[in-house]
Amino acid sequence: MYNRDEVKGKAEELKGRTKQAAGDMANDERLRSEGEAQEAGGRVQKGFGPARRKVGNAVKNVGESIKRT
Numbered sequence: 778m779y780n781r782d783e784v785k786g787k788a789e790e791l792k793g794r795t796k797q798a799a800g801d802m803a804n805d806e807r808l809r810s811e812g813e814a815q816e817a818g819g820r821v822q823k824g825f826g827p828a829r830r831k832v833g834n835a836v837k838n839v840g841e842s843i844k845r846t
Contacts, residue, residue, distance in 0.1 A: 780830060786823025790816050 793816025800809030 780826045782829060783823050783826030786819045786821070786826065789819030789822060791819075793817070793819055 793812045793814070796812025796815060797809050798812075800806065800812055
C-alpha cells in the first residue's frame with residue numbers, strides 16, 4: 778500500500794516530466810531544467826515512503842513485543 782509521500786512524489790515526478798516535454802517542444806531550456814529538478818525532487822520524496830513505512834512497522838513490532846511481555 779502506498780503512503781502519502783509515495784503518492785505525492787509520483788505526482789511531482791509526472792509534473793516534472795510534463796514540464797520537460799513542454800520545454801522541449803517550446804525550445805525553452807529554463808522550463809526543461811525546472812522540470813528536471815521537479816522530477817528529481819519527486820523521486821526523493823517518493824523514496825521517503827518505503828523508509829517511513831519500515832520505521833512505522835518497526836515501531837509497531839516493538840510495541841507488540843512490549844505488550845506480550
